[in-house]
Amino acid sequence: MGLSFTKRIELVTIEESSGPEAHGSQEVLFSKAWADIKTMKGSEVQTLGLSGHELSSRFIIRYMEGITPDMQIRYKGNLYDIHSIVNDDEQNRTITMIGKANL
Numbered sequence: 001m002g003l004s005f006t007k008r009i010e011l012v013t014i015e016e017s018s019g020p021e022a023h024g025s026q027e028v029l030f031s032k033a034w035a036d037i038k039t040m041k042g043s044e045v046q047t048l049g050l051s052g053h054e055l056s057s058r059f060i061i062r063y064m065e066g067i068t069p070d071m072q073i074r075y076k077g078n079l080y081d082i083h084s085i086v087n088d089d090e091q092n093r094t095i096t097m098i099g100k101a102n103l
Contacts, residue, residue: 003060003094005034010074011067030071033061037075040098055101056083063092073099 011030017023038058057080059073073080080099088094 003036005036005060005062007035007037007075009033009035009037009059009061011071012074012079013071027074030066031064033064035075036060055103057099057101059097059099060088061095061097063087063095067095067097072102073097075099078103 010032012027014025015028016025040056069082079102083098083100086096
């Protein structure tokens, strides 16, 4: 499988604002990464228990430590919740994340 890391994504966390005048939450950048993005087939979406009408994608990036499921992926102005994170073949070369768009 040839991977082309040509799409720029951002991994972000959402943190509650603190302080006397802070309201709501703010997005904090964890890291930027180059990714190979694949749309998911209907059978894959069903296997993962996601709804078919939701926008789900597979994001493959070079390995990096510290990514957690409570982070989100920002791509082309959309935020994706991370549904799963896999260290591919446990080789610390690439990570595959399944993301579901917050539309």
